[in-house]
Amino acid sequence: MNEYDSDRIFDLAKKINYQKTEKLEEADCYVLNTCHIREKATEKVYHDIGRVKKKFRNKKKPIIIVAGCVAQAEGDVLLKKEKYIDALVGPQSYHQLNEIISKIEKDFGRINFTEFEVIEKFDSLNVVESSKNNISAYLTIQEGCDKFCKFCVVPYTRGAEFSRSINEIVSECKHLVDSGSREITLLGQNVNAYSFKGKKLSNLINEISKIKDLKRIRYTTSHPIDFSNDLIEIYKNSEKLMPLIHLPVQSGSDKILQSMNRKHTIKDYLNLIYKLKKTNPAIKFSSDFIIGYPGETDGDFNDTLTLLKEVGFINSYSFIFSPRPGTPAAKMKLVDNKLAKERLLVFQKKANEIKINYRKSLYNKKVCVLFENQTKNKNKFFGRDEYLNSVIVDSSYDLKGKIKETIISKANQNTLFGEIYQKKMNNIFAA
Numbered sequence: 001m002n003e004y005d006s007d008r009i010f011d012l013a014k015k016i017n018y019q020k021t022e023k024l025e026e027a028d029c030y031v032l033n034t035c036h037i038r039e040k041a042t043e044k045v046y047h048d049i050g051r052v053k054k055k056f057r058n059k060k061k062p063i064i065i066v067a068g069c070v071a072q073a074e075g076d077v078l079l080k081k082e083k084y085i086d087a088l089v090g091p092q093s094y095h096q097l098n099e100i101i102s103k104i105e106k107d108f109g110r111i112n113f114t115e116f117e118v119i120e121k122f123d124s125l126n127v128v129e130s131s132k133n134n135i136s137a138y139l140t141i142q143e144g145c146d147k148f149c150k151f152c153v154v155p156y157t158r159g160a161e162f163s164r165s166i167n168e169i170v171s172e173c174k175h176l177v178d179s180g181s182r183e184i185t186l187l188g189q190n191v192n193a194y195s196f197k198g199k200k201l202s203n204l205i206n207e208i209s210k211i212k213d214l215k216r217i218r219y220t221t222s223h224p225i226d227f228s229n230d231l232i233e234i235y236k237n238s239e240k241l242m243p244l245i246h247l248p249v250q251s252g253s254d255k256i257l258q259s260m261n262r263k264h265t266i267k268d269y270l271n272l273i274y275k276l277k278k279t280n281p282a283i284k285f286s287s288d289f290i291i292g293y294p295g296e297t298d299g300d301f302n303d304t305l306t307l308l309k310e311v312g313f314i315n316s317y318s319f320i321f322s323p324r325p326g327t328p329a330a331k332m333k334l335v336d337n338k339l340a341k342e343r344l345l346v347f348q349k350k351a352n353e354i355k356i357n358y359r360k361s362l363y364n365k366k367v368c369v370l371f372e373n374q375t376k377n378k379n380k381f382f383g384r385d386e387y388l389n390s391v392i393v394d395s396s397y398d399l400k401g402k403i404k405e406t407i408i409s410k411a412n413q414n415t416l417f418g419e420i421y422q423k424k425m426n427n428i429f430a431a
Contacts, residue, residue: 001187004138006033009094016098025055029063029101034070036153041070049084063104067094069157072114079110090114091158135372135401137181141169142188147223150261150328154189163196166204173208182401183216183370192222192231202230209240215403216370220246224264227272235280243280244387248288252307253300256293266307273311284387286315291347292340293321294332301343308350314358314387316351320344362408366421369406371399390415
């Protein structure tokens with residue numbers, strides 16, 4: 001979502017004649033779009049501003065704008081500590097960017113614009129065309145969260161759940177497809193909570209599936225308690241909806257889930273996995289895990305390992321618990337850091353074993369790859385299969401935007417390698 005927001009910030013700035021530059025020292029305006037989910041997010045802001053200061057030590061100072069969730073959560077502290085910042089813009093206020101830049105140019109003083117105006121934001125952005133022409137594109141359909149997991153800062157930085165209208169989303173989706181996109185990933189902090197005038201995520205997927213040149217649909221990130229039966233059922237027949245589901249569980253322990261205020265049990269989670277697999281056996285899962293959450297015992301951690309092995313997640317994103325300022329969990333007693341690191345290593349070793357075995361199972365198998373771009377080596381093309389696995393092949397002709405059956409021959413930690421499947425027809429080979 002931060003990447004999507006950054007693209008829209010650029011689309012806005014273009015309207016007042018700003019252009020992107022790859023050279024920091026050429027910038028007249030520097031927008032740092034931040035995320036507050038990970039540890040040390042605020043320190044990274046100060047570090048990046050320090051780099052700008054060095055570049056402009058003997059030059060006219062550029063406009064410095066800090067946007068996004070760090071600006072929302074820690075705005076007053078940022079302004080007080082770093083005098084180099086000209087403005088703060090929250091994630092629900094960046095549609096005001098051009099007005100803010102204009103005020104700074106006219107020396108109106110420092111600005112803190114961190115109001116929650118999500119409806120106004122999307123009303124403003126709907127009339128600004130996207131400049132992206134990526135084969136695979138992001139599209140925000142929902143923002144905010146009402147779940148209030150005790151470790152999560154999103155409700156405080158993005159606000160309550162808000163869903164855009166289906167018409168707005170379909171219109172933006174058509175524009176992206178007309179610009180060359182063949183895959184759309186629908187974004188939301190709690191994407192499967194999407195709801196607009198009685199229409200749910202399943203209704204939206206059916207609508208955008210009608211767009212002729214759109215080949216693939218994905219969505220992220222889902223909450224287990226919002227995975228409704230109508231969304232499960234759509235996996236029976238939808239040819240465009242990809243069979244990889246990112247379904248964060250965070251812990252395999254019911255005690256820890258309750259402490260997190262996750263509102264589901266491991267039994268609930270496994271029943272959902274079972275329903276989805278029964279509906280479509282091709283579905284596979286990835287997930288997020290927090291290791292060393294306050295109160296986690298060896299038994300709780302072992303329950304998490306058990307869940308990891310039982311589901312067989314093809315991708316697992318795991319982190320040691322990092323307290324976010326302003327959240328209830330920030331006040332809880334931390335697990336010993338050395339112990340948490342040891343558990344994380346054990347978890348990641350097992351998760352990696354599962355991932356490696358899954359990748360090995362793909363050797364000499366056909367996968368369908370949507371090719372996104374050409375690598376620096378002009379004879380190689382990069383794409384992703386149905387399960388978001390990165391795939392690279394050699395090709396003497398342009399594969400960008402095409403879906404090709406590919407035979408996997410080898411793999412490393414992050415990438416599969418293969419060759420385009422050749423169909424044999426009366427002694428003539430065709431790709």
